[in-house]
Amino acid sequence: MKLKNVISKRSYKTVYVEDGKIIKLFVKGYPKTNVFNEALNQTRMEGSEINVPKVIEVVEIDGCWAFISEEIKGKTLEQLMIENPDKLDEYLDIFIDTQILMSKQNSFLLNPLAHRMSRRIARSELRATTRYDFQIRLEEMEQFHEVVHGDYNPSNIIIDDNGKVWVIDWAHVSEGNAAADVAKTYLWFNLHDQNELSEKYLKRYVEKSVIEEKFIRNWMPLVAAWILDTALEEKKSYLRNIVKQEIMR
Ligand SMILES: Nc1ncnc2c1ncn2[C@@H]1O[C@H](COP(=O)(O)OP(=O)(O)OP(=O)(O)O)[C@@H](O)[C@H]1O
Numbered sequence: 001m002k003l004k005n006v007i008s009k010r011s012y013k014t015v016y017v018e019d020g021k022i023i024k025l026f027v028k029g030y031p032k033t034n035v036f037n038e039a040l041n042q043t044r045m046e047g048s049e050i051n052v053p054k055v056i057e058v059v060e061i062d063g064c065w066a067f068i069s070e071e072i073k074g075k076t077l078e079q080l081m082i083e084n085p086d087k088l089d090e091y092l093d094i095f096i097d098t099q100i101l102m103s104k105q106n107s108f109l110l111n112p113l114a115h116r117m118s119r120r121i122a123r124s125e126l127r128a129t130t131r132y133d134f135q136i137r138l139e140e141m142e143q144f145h146e147v148v149h150g151d152y153n154p155s156n157i158i159i160d161d162n163g164k165v166w167v168i169d170w171a172h173v174s175e176g177n178a179a180a181d182v183a184k185t186y187l188w189f190n191l192h193d194q195n196e197l198s199e200k201y202l203k204r205y206v207e208k209s210v211i212e213e214k215f216i217r218n219w220m221p222l223v224a225a226w227i228l229d230t231a232l233e234e235k236k237s238y239l240r241n242i243v244k245q246e247i248m249r
């Protein structure tokens with residue numbers, strides 16, 4: 001397979017588009033289980049009410065693992081928000097309605113988010129007492145059986161040429177509390193210097209859903225602790241401040 005058309009590049013993987021297919025090619029040595037896990041997660045979500053690109057195959061190309069899915073022809077919500085700022089409210093509604101619908105899909109085959117967060121928080125830089133407090137809070141999450149995308153942001157939503165909404169990038173999907181997903185999206189906007197949009201997103205999400213704002217804000221210190229060690233160095237102080245915020249009881 002000749003791979004030429006790069007659409008995104010990270011240190012550990014490159015995304016290509018060829019002949020109506022999207023190829024996510026991981027670097028040599030990248031854990032095979034992570035590649036199969038992402039493909040499996042995406043496949044599980046294919047059967048839901050959310051439009052998800054079909055996984056075609058998992059393959060080895062010159063000693064590197066890749067997984068291939070169908071290409072959705074359209075634009076990401078991130079691109080559209082930049083191109084048509086006057087339509088921001090409309091796009092935000094699509095973004096939130098899709099996130100709410102996604103959270104209600106069947107989650108029983110997905111890995112528990114509490115376990116994923118717990119492992120990361122356990123080896124984080126936080127003080128032992130904070131880690132302990134957070135681990136206790138995570139136990140509450142085990143009561144929730146909602147779909148958490150884990151990286152729900154406008155670059156992972158595609159609007160196709162017929163206006164249909166698709167959700168991509170299912171590497172981090174798990175079963176847990178929808179409020180944690182909303183807290184993560186809120187932090188994502190702030191980490192990408194979109195502070196005004198993050199507040200607007202949160203306000204609109206609360207209006208549309210049954211989740212209270214206080215409940216979402218309570219998840220922010222835990223989510224910040226979860227993503228702290230993988231965040232860019234210049235973003236860590238912002239996350240450390242969130243971690244320190246009092247949890248409102
Ligand atoms: N099935 C698809 N159809 C069309 N475009 C896609 C598809 N999958 C990915 N893309 C494009 O490639 C970009 C990167 O893909 P993806 O979001 O899966 O990985 P990533 O953002 O690089 O990964 P991560 O967020 O895990 O670091 C997307 O923002 C989108 O523009």
Ligand SMILES: [Mg+2]
Nearest residue numbers: 155156168169
């Ligand atoms: Mg992405």
